[in-house]
Amino acid sequence: MSETVNTVRSRTSEAIEAARAAGRTALIGYLPAGYPTVEDSIEAAVALGTNGADVIEIGIPYSDPVMDGPVIQAATSQVLADGFRIDSVFDIVKAVSERTDAVMLVMTYWNIVDRMGVDTFARRLAEAGGAGIITPDLVPEEAGEWFEASDRYELDRVFLTAPSSTDERVKLIVESSRGFVYGVSVMGVTGARSQVSTAAEQVVARAHAAGAPRVAVGLGISKPEHIREIGRYADGAIVGTALVSALRDGGPAAVGALTAELATGAVRDRAGA
Amino acid sequence: MIEHTGSFQHQPGPYFGPYGGRWMPESLIAALEEVDRTFAEAREDPEFAAQLQDLFTNYVNRPSLLTEVPRFAAATPGVRIFLKREDLNHTGSHKINNVIGQALLAQRMGKTRLIAETGAGQHGVATATAAALFGMECTVYMGEVDTQRQALNVARMQMLGAEVVAVKTGARTLKDAINDALRDWVASVDTTHYLLGTVTGPAPFPAMVRYFHSVIGDEAREQVLAQAGRLPDAVCACVGGGSNAIGIFHGFLDDPGVELYGLEAGGEGMESGRHAASINLGRTGVLHGARTYLMQDEDGQTVDSHSISAGLDYPAVGPEHAWLHDTGRATYEPVTDTECMDAFQRLCRTEGIVPAIESSHALAGALRLARRWADEGLVGPDTPEGEQRIIVVSLSGRGDKDVATAAKYFGMLPDTETPAGGDAEAVAARPEGAQS
Numbered sequence: 279m280s281e282t283v284n285t286v287r288s289r290t291s292e293a294i295e296a297a298r299a300a301g302r303t304a305l306i307g308y309l310p311a312g313y314p315t316v317e318d319s320i321e322a323a324v325a326l327g328t329n330g331a332d333v334i335e336i337g338i339p340y341s342d343p344v345m346d347g348p349v350i351q352a353a354t355s356q357v358l359a360d361g362f363r364i365d366s367v368f369d370i371v372k373a374v375s376e377r378t379d380a381v382m383l384v385m386t387y388w389n390i391v392d393r394m395g396v397d398t399f400a401r402r403l404a405e406a407g408g409a410g411i412i413t414p415d416l417v418p419e420e421a422g423e424w425f426e427a428s429d430r431y432e433l434d435r436v437f438l439t440a441p442s443s444t445d446e447r448v449k450l451i452v453e454s455s456r457g458f459v460y461g462v463s464v465m466g467v468t469g470a471r472s473q474v475s476t477a478a479e480q481v482v483a484r485a486h487a488a489g490a491p492r493v494a495v496g497l498g499i500s501k502p503e504h505i506r507e508i509g510r511y512a513d514g515a516i517v518g519t520a521l522v523s524a525l526r527d528g529g530p531a532a533v534g535a536l537t538a539e540l541a542t543g544a545v546r547d548r549a550g551a
Numbered sequence: 552m553i554e555h556t557g558s559f560q561h562q563p564g565p566y567f568g569p570y571g572g573r574w575m576p577e578s579l580i581a582a583l584e585e586v587d588r589t590f591a592e593a594r595e596d597p598e599f600a601a602q603l604q605d606l607f608t609n610y611v612n613r614p615s616l617l618t619e620v621p622r623f624a625a626a627t628p629g630v631r632i633f634l635k636r637e638d639l640n641h642t643g644s645h646k647i648n649n650v651i652g653q654a655l656l657a658q659r660m661g662k663t664r665l666i667a668e669t670g671a672g673q674h675g676v677a678t679a680t681a682a683a684l685f686g687m688e689c690t691v692y693m694g695e696v697d698t699q700r701q702a703l704n705v706a707r708m709q710m711l712g713a714e715v716v717a718v719k720t721g722a723r724t725l726k727d728a729i730n731d732a733l734r735d736w737v738a739s740v741d742t743t744h745y746l747l748g749t750v751t752g753p754a755p756f757p758a759m760v761r762y763f764h765s766v767i768g769d770e771a772r773e774q775v776l777a778q779a780g781r782l783p784d785a786v787c788a789c790v791g792g793g794s795n796a797i798g799i800f801h802g803f804l805d806d807p808g809v810e811l812y813g814l815e816a817g818g819e820g821m822e823s824g825r826h827a828a829s830i831n832l833g834r835t836g837v838l839h840g841a842r843t844y845l846m847q848d849e850d851g852q853t854v855d856s857h858s859i860s861a862g863l864d865y866p867a868v869g870p871e872h873a874w875l876h877d878t879g880r881a882t883y884e885p886v887t888d889t890e891c892m893d894a895f896q897r898l899c900r901t902e903g904i905v906p907a908i909e910s911s912h913a914l915a916g917a918l919r920l921a922r923r924w925a926d927e928g929l930v931g932p933d934t935p936e937g938e939q940r941i942i943v944v945s946l947s948g949r950g951d952k953d954v955a956t957a958a959k960y961f962g963m964l965p966d967t968e969t970p971a972g973g974d975a976e977a978v979a980a981r982p983e984g985a986q987s
Contacts, residue, residue: 341721341853342838344733345576351720364850388574389836393851415576415837442581442740451577465578466738 289409290434290457293332293381294492294513303509303544304458306494307537308335308385308518309525310350311367312357320373322525325534327378330541334374335412335516338367338386345414347469349519353526364390368406375407383436383457385412391424400427410434410457418454428456436460439485439493441477449488458492458514459485463499470519471498474507482512502543509546553877559804565754568877570870573753574837579733582740587755589656594762599655606651610684611641613648613766617774617943622901623914627921629930631779631939634904634946635771635799644907644948645767645795646677646748652763654681657744664688664743668732670697670725670791671862671909672704673948674748679713681746689713692732694724697861704952722855725791725865729839749792750869753840757869761797768802771943779941785810785920788945789912790883791827791863793872795947800881810882813872814916816858817885827856828885829868830876843870859888859956860908862948890915892960895950907948908956917942 297304307326313319323334339354339362346354367384375382384403391399391411403411410433416424418437428435434457439448442465452459463478464471478495485493494514499505505515517540524532553568565571573583593599607613616636624632637645657665665682666689669675675691682689691708695717698705708715721727729747736745750757750764768786775783786803788796790813803809818826826832829844838845838853846854846866856866875881891908894915898906906914920942924930930940950957958964 340851342726342730344730344839345578345737347734355720358852389838389845389847389853390851392836393847393849415574417573417575417577417580420572420574438577440576440578440581442578444581444584447577447580462578464738465740467734 286429286432286456288434288456289381290333290383291492294458297332298513301546303505303512303546304332304494304514305330305505305541305544306333306335306514306516307331307521308337308516309521309533310337310339310354310357311370312339312362313353313522313525314356316366316370318530320370321530322533323370323374324377325530326521326537327374327380329534329537330544331380331537333383333514334378334380335383335385336367336370338364338384338390340387340390343387345467347467347519349522350468353522364394368402371403371408372406381409382407383410383412383434384408385414388413388416396423396427397430400431400433404431404433408433410436412436412460414438418450421454438462439481441465441481445484445488448484452485452488452490455490458494459490460516461485461493461495461512463495463497466497468497468518470500470523474498474504478508479511502540505540505543509544515544552879553874555878555880559875559880560801562758562871564758567757567871567874570842570873571754571757572842573840574842575753575840576737578737579740582736583753583755585660586656586759589660590755590759593656593659602655603652607648607766611647611651612639614770615639617771617778619778620898620902623898624921625901626918627925627930628932629934629939630921630924631941632917632921633775633778633783633941633943635767635943637767637795637945637947638904638906638910638949642673642677642680643951644673644677645764645798646674647680648766648798649748649760649763649794650674650677650681650746653744653746654685654687657687657746658685660744662742662744664690664739665746666690666692666732666735666743667746667748668692668725668728669748670694670728670864671860671907672697672701672708672952673862675713675715676704676707676711678746678748679708679711682713683711690735691715692718692728692735694718694722694728696723697725700861700956701952724856725861726839726853749794750797750871751792751839751841751843751867757841757871760794761801761871764794764798765801767795767798767945768800771799772802775941775943781941782806782809783941783943784808785812785942786945787812787814787913787916787920787942789814789863789909789947790868790872791816791865791909793869795945797869797871799943799945800875804880811875811880812916812920813881813883814886814912815883816860816863816912817887818857818859820887821885825857826885827858827863827865829866830872830883831885835873838867841870843873844868859891859960860912862907862909863912884916886912886915890919892957894918895957896961904946905950905954906946907950908953910945910947913944913947917944
C-alpha cells in the first residue's frame with residue numbers, strides 16, 4: 279500500500295508542509311455545506327480560506343450524525359429541513375476552490391458516499407477541485423472501495439485516531455491515511471470546550487510514533503491559545519463548532535474575523551517545533 | 552440472490568454475506584473489541600452459562616410456554632397455530648433474554664452503568680430491570696414521540712431507578728434514540744456498556760444479541776416436536792431490527808422444510824411511503840454500524856419510518872436478516888397497520904391474550920399464510936388430522952403497554968377522556984371493519 283501512497287500526489291500534505299515551512303501550525307476549519315444557505319456557505323468558506331485557513335473541511339449534512347454535538351447538529355438539521363441536495367456539495371467545493379488557495383476536503387458520514395457509489399462520488403469530488411475526504415464513521419477495515427477510488431482520483435483520505443485506539447489500530451490508521459491523520463482529542467462528540475484535552479498530546483505522539491508525518495488535532499478547539507498549545511506537538515489544528523457558531527450568529531463576516539483571530543494562534547514562535 | 556450452501560446456523564459475523572461489519576467512529580472500536588472479546592470468553596465459560604441459565608429459569612421465567620390457539624386459527628381449517636409465549640417472560644417481552652446476557656457481560660467487563668435505546672419501551676424496561684437487579688446505573692434514550700406513545704413504560708423505567716432521556720433530535724423516534732445513545736457512549740465508554748437492544752449495530756452486536764435470543768427458537772423447536780410430534784411448516788415473527796425473529800428463526804434455520812417468515816411494519820401501505828419495511832423497500836446502505844437494508848432517499852439520508860407500533864418503527868434491519876433475505880432462506884413481507892390491528896383484536900377476542908402490537912404483525916402474517924395455503928388448496932375443512940399444517944408464531948411481547956393506542960384505534964375511549972380533535976381523528980382514521 280505504501281508504494282501506491284507514495285506515487286499519489288497529496289494536496290493536503292503539500293498545504294500542511296507549506297504552513298510548516300512558513301512557521302505555522304496548519305489551520306483547518308470546518309463548515310457545513312449549505313449552512314445557512316448554499317450562497318452563504320460559499321461566502322463563509324471563502325472567508326475562512328482568505329483569512330488564514332490552510333485547509334477547509336466542507337461537512338455534508340446527514341440525517342444521523344453520531345459524532346456531532348448540538349451546535350453542528352442544529353446547523354445540519356436546518357440545512358436538511360430546507361431541502362438540501364447532495365449535488366450542491368460539488369458546486370460549493372468548485373465555487374470555493376476557485377476563490378481561495380486553501381485545500382478543500384469534504385467531511386462526510388459514509389452512507390452518503392455509499393449511496394452515490396464510491397467511485398462516482400470520488401470522481402465528482404476530484405472534478406470539482408476537492409482534495410479528499412475525512413471519514414468520521416469509516417474505519418480502514420471497511421474502506422476497500424475507498425482505497426481504490428482515492429488512488430484512482432488522487433484524493434486524500436483522512437482517517438481518525440482516538441485516545442482509545444490500540445497501538446495496532448493506530449498503525450493501521452496511519453498506514454491507511456494520506457494527507458494527515460485526524461487525532462480525536464477527547465472521547466466525545468464535536469463541540470467547543472474550554473480547555474484542550476490532556477489526551478490530545480498523547481494521541482498525536484502515538485500517531486507520530488507509528489509513522490504519521492502529519493497529525494492534526496480536532497474536537498473542542500475554539501481559541502487561538504488552544505491552537506498555540508496544540509502547535510507545540512501537532513502539525514495542524516481543526517476548528518469546527520466555534521466557526522459554525524460564528525456563522526450562525528454573525529454570518530460569513532464573523533467567520534472571517536474568527537479565522538483571522540485563530541490564525542494568530544497558528545504562528546509558531548522560534549522555539550516552536 | 553446469494554447462493555449459500557451448508558449450515559445457516561451460528562453465523563459468527565462480523566459479516567453476513569455482504570452485510571454487517573463495523574461502520575463506526577474509531578473512538579468506539581476499542582469498546583466494541585472489548586465486548587467482542589468478553590463475549591467470546593464468556594460463551595466458552597461454563598460458569599457464565601450456569602449464571603445465565605439460573606437467571607433464565609429463576610428470574611426470567613424460562614422456558615416460556617408454547618400455546619396452541621385453535622379458536623384463533625379456526626377461520627382456516629386445516630391449519631394449527633402455536634404461539635411462542637415470550638409475552639410471559641418477566642417484563643413482558645423477549646427483550647429480557649438479551650438484556651440479562653449483556654448485563655452479565657457488562658459486569659464481567661467491570662462496567663457500572665448501562666445505557667440503552669428504546670422504541671416501544673420494552674427494551675428500556677428490560678434494561679432498567681437488569682440495572683436494578685445488578686445494582687448498576689441506567690440511562691435510557693427514547694424518542695420524544697415514543698415517550699408520548701408509551702408514557703406508562705417511561706414511568707415504569709423511572710420506577711425501576713433509570714433515567715429516561717426524551718430525545719428531541721431528528722424524527723424523535725428509535726433511530727434518533729440510538730444516535731444519542733452512541734453519543735453518550737463515545738464520551739462514557741470507560742464506565743458504561745451500551746446495551747443495544749436488537750440485532751442491528753456494529754459487530755459483535757448482531758451475532759451476540761442473536762446468541763442470547765436463540766433460546767426462543769431452541770425451546771420452540773423442542774416444544775412443537777413434543778406437542779405436535781413434528782416440525783412446523785412455517786415460523787412467523789415480526790421484524791423491526793429483528794431480534795425476536797432471529798431468535799426464533801435460528802432454531803429452525805437448518806430445517807429446510809420449515810419456511811421462515813419475517814413480517815415487517817407495512818404502516819399505511821408500501822405505496823404510501825409511510826412504513827418501516829426496510830427489506831421490502833430494497834435499498835442497501837450503512838446505518839448505525841452495519842451494512843444492511845435501510846430506508847433512505849436518493850442522497851443516502853435516512854427516511855423517517857412509520858408504524859403504529861413504536862417497536863418496529865426503525866428504518867433499517869439487522870444485517871443477518873438482510874442476508875437471510877438475499878439467500879432466500881427467509882421471506883420478508885409487509886403487514887399494514889390495519890391487518891395488524893385486525894389480528895390484534897382477533898387474538899384478544901378468541902384466546903384471551905392481549906398481544907403487543909409488534910407481535911400482532913406476526914399474527915397477521917400467520918393468518919395470511921394460512922389463507923394462502925387454503926387458497927392454494929393445500930389445506931381445508933377436510934384435511935385429515937395428520938396432514939394439517941402447523942405455524943409457530945413468535946408472540947414476542949404482551950400488549951398491556953399498547954392498550955391506550957389500541958383503544959384509540961378501535962374508538963373505545965370515552966369521548967370525555969380525549970380531546971375532541973384527537974378523538975375525531977382517531978375515529979375517522981379507523982378503517983372499516985376494524986370495530987367489532
